[in-house]
Amino acid sequence: MKSREMICIVCPVGCHLTVHEDTTAESGYRVEGNQCPRGAVYGVKEVTNPTRVVTSTVKIKNGLLPRLPVKTDGDIPKELIDECMKVINSVEVEAPIKVGDVIISNVLDTGVDIIASRSM
Amino acid sequence: MMLNYDIVVIGGGPAGLAAAIEAHKNGAENILVLERDRELGGILQQCIHNGFGLHVFKEELTGPEYAERFIQELKDMNIEYKLDTMVLDINEDKLITAINTTDGLIHIQAKAIVLAMGCRERTRGAIHIPGTRPAGVMTAGTAQRFVNMEGYMVGKKVVILGSGDIGLIMARRMTLEGAKVEAVVELMPYSGGLTRNIVQCLEDFNIPLLLSHTIINIEGRDRVEGVTIAKVDENRKPIPGTEKHFECDTVLLSVGLIPENELSKNVGIKINRITGGPDVNESMETSIEGIFACGNVVHVHDLVDWVTEESTRAGRNAARYVLGQLKSEDNIVEIKPGKGIRYIVPQTARLSNVEDKLLLYMRVDDIYENMKMVIKVDGKELRSIKKRHVAPGEMESVNILKKQLDEFEDIKEITVELVEEE
Ligand SMILES: Cc1cc2nc3c(=O)[nH]c(=O)nc-3n(C[C@H](O)[C@H](O)[C@H](O)COP(=O)(O)OP(=O)(O)OC[C@H]3O[C@@H](n4cnc5c(N)ncnc54)[C@H](O)[C@@H]3O)c2cc1C
Numbered sequence: 360m361k362s363r364e365m366i367c368i369v370c371p372v373g374c375h376l377t378v379h380e381d382t383t384a385e386s387g388y389r390v391e392g393n394q395c396p397r398g399a400v401y402g403v404k405e406v407t408n409p410t411r412v413v414t415s416t417v418k419i420k421n422g423l424l425p426r427l428p429v430k431t432d433g434d435i436p437k438e439l440i441d442e443c444m445k446v447i448n449s450v451e452v453e454a455p456i457k458v459g460d461v462i463i464s465n466v467l468d469t470g471v472d473i474i475a476s477r478s479m
Numbered sequence: 480m481m482l483n484y485d486i487v488v489i490g491g492g493p494a495g496l497a498a499a500i501e502a503h504k505n506g507a508e509n510i511l512v513l514e515r516d517r518e519l520g521g522i523l524q525q526c527i528h529n530g531f532g533l534h535v536f537k538e539e540l541t542g543p544e545y546a547e548r549f550i551q552e553l554k555d556m557n558i559e560y561k562l563d564t565m566v567l568d569i570n571e572d573k574l575i576t577a578i579n580t581t582d583g584l585i586h587i588q589a590k591a592i593v594l595a596m597g598c599r600e601r602t603r604g605a606i607h608i609p610g611t612r613p614a615g616v617m618t619a620g621t622a623q624r625f626v627n628m629e630g631y632m633v634g635k636k637v638v639i640l641g642s643g644d645i646g647l648i649m650a651r652r653m654t655l656e657g658a659k660v661e662a663v664v665e666l667m668p669y670s671g672g673l674t675r676n677i678v679q680c681l682e683d684f685n686i687p688l689l690l691s692h693t694i695i696n697i698e699g700r701d702r703v704e705g706v707t708i709a710k711v712d713e714n715r716k717p718i719p720g721t722e723k724h725f726e727c728d729t730v731l732l733s734v735g736l737i738p739e740n741e742l743s744k745n746v747g748i749k750i751n752r753i754t755g756g757p758d759v760n761e762s763m764e765t766s767i768e769g770i771f772a773c774g775n776v777v778h779v780h781d782l783v784d785w786v787t788e789e790s791t792r793a794g795r796n797a798a799r800y801v802l803g804q805l806k807s808e809d810n811i812v813e814i815k816p817g818k819g820i821r822y823i824v825p826q827t828a829r830l831s832n833v834e835d836k837l838l839l840y841m842r843v844d845d846i847y848e849n850m851k852m853v854i855k856v857d858g859k860e861l862r863s864i865k866k867r868h869v870a871p872g873e874m875e876s877v878n879i880l881k882k883q884l885d886e887f888e889d890i891k892e893i894t895v896e897l898v899e900e901e
């Protein structure tokens with residue numbers, strides 16, 4: 360990577376950022392196009408360690424519905440999203456479940472749990 | 480069967496829940512919520528992604544989590560509700576006709592009604608796409624319900640028409656579940672969705688967003704087999720020679736929401752031409768005294784947090800109405816959109832009922848940079864607010880303090896307009 364373009368999503372302004380490799384900068388990167396400092400932090404994180412929250416559903420037996428919504432209770436690295444979906448899709452739970460119950464603990468050794476996002 | 484309640488809330492989504500809870504907190508008793516679905520929570524139960532509640536709870540919740548907090552509060556207050564119950568009619572005397580399988584046809588006499596029926600999605604018929612009528616064409620919201628609640632995958636190769644938030648969210652959802660989303664096709668030169676959704680739902684998964692494009696034909700006999708898209712000119716007319724073909728088995732439509740106002744229209748409530756919802760005053764009361772409205776039935780919201788805020792106001796004022804605390808007043812202030820503003824809710828205000836501030840929600844009519852919003856009272860500037868960036872997809876709000884308004888006499892009109900910043 361020499362430089363990468365992206366849109367900052369920290370606030371609705373949506374600045375168009377360019378992140379350049381820059382060995383003279385402390386983080387190793389220089390961000391252009393940001394209208395405020397939060398954009399610079401976001402830009403560097405996006406090129407060094409982008410993370411996301413994943414939301415999906417798991418199969419549930421004896422529930423009001425056949426699917427229970429779940430989410431990661433923190434960010435996981437973006438490149439693990441696919442693997443994470445495979446783990447989520449391999450699980451089946453049984454009602455009753457309470458919102459916040461841990462469905463899969465420490466998913467893919469990320470230190471993040473997958474929890475129920477409703478009671479059923 | 481004939482029942483009597485002080486306040487009946489129609490619709491058990493976030494709007495109805497917040498209104499009922501707040502009415503109870505303000506001293507109303509005998510409240511009933513009527514919901515046609517099998518559970519409370521409204522459309523939130525199918526919105527399993529996160530991003531709800533940043534303003535109300537200061538944390539990012541999923542739709543079902545947000546709903547559950549309010550459902551729990553309602554239950555803790557022992558507020559009555561009926562599920563699987565469809566309201567068929569309301570009349571001017573606030574007599575409600577509803578139906579369900581256990582009670583049959585029910586009549587309910589209310590002292591006040593809160594309309595909270597939400598909105599529905601525009602369908603293919605409403606926007607006239609030519610071509611055959613095969614299976615596999617559905618609204619993005621219908622697909623969302625199938626996938627997220629029933630666990631039924633609706634297709635493998637998908638094209639999405641319209642870049643509203645539901646379409647963007649479903650592009651990611653279908654991809655995560657193993658489908659290939661070929662493209663999101665948007666008629667306008669900009670997306671109607673939130674920027675964070677374009678980044679997290681499309682760019683993260685390399686799904687192309689084709690702006691100024693539309694579907695000009697849907698092919699397939701029994702099931703969708705493909706679509707033809709084309710670029711459009713500035714008059715939104717397809718440009719010959721720009722056609723492109725995509726093979727796909729599913730077309731999702733995310734082409735806008737319409738407030739659900741059949742009940743309101745039938746009883747003769749005045750409907751606003753631009754919002755598609757009832758005109759309301761400072762108390763969220765419609766043109767019929769004692770009938771209030773809140774949430775997506777009034778105007779389409781992009782953030783549920785604002786639905787909740789607006790609905791607590793409707794609930795509190797429904798309680799004040801029943802308790803005889805709401806004042807009628809001869810001087811009605813008109814609240815009008817000026818240059819650059821498409822609409823403002825509420826449309827009128829009786830200042831004696833405004834507590835400490837008057838909160839206005841509005842949408843702009845285009846994307847603008849470096850503007851100021853100027854608030855005027857009878858033509859005199861009251862205040863202006865700098866705006867670096869405004870877009871039709873993101874609702875704006877303006878607070879006007881009661882004590883500022885008290886400095887004027889016999890106010891006729893409040894306006895908000897966009898002016899370029901020098
Ligand atoms: C398909 C869809 C998906 C959406 N996805 C998102 C999203 O991802 N993120 C987001 O921020 N916003 C989303 N929205 C916007 C969302 O609707 C609002 O934020 C919020 O849910 C509106 O709350 P509400 O209570 O006004 O309406 P709703 O949640 O729609 O609730 C209205 C309720 O009224 C009931 N009802 C209607 N008519 C009757 C009747 N005659 N009798 C009895 N009950 C009745 C309905 O069954 C429903 O439960 C979506 C909207 C739709 C339509």
Ligand code: SF4
Nearest residue numbers: 367370373374395398
């Ligand atoms: S750089 Fe700052 S102003 Fe620009 S989008 Fe990001 S947070 Fe908003």
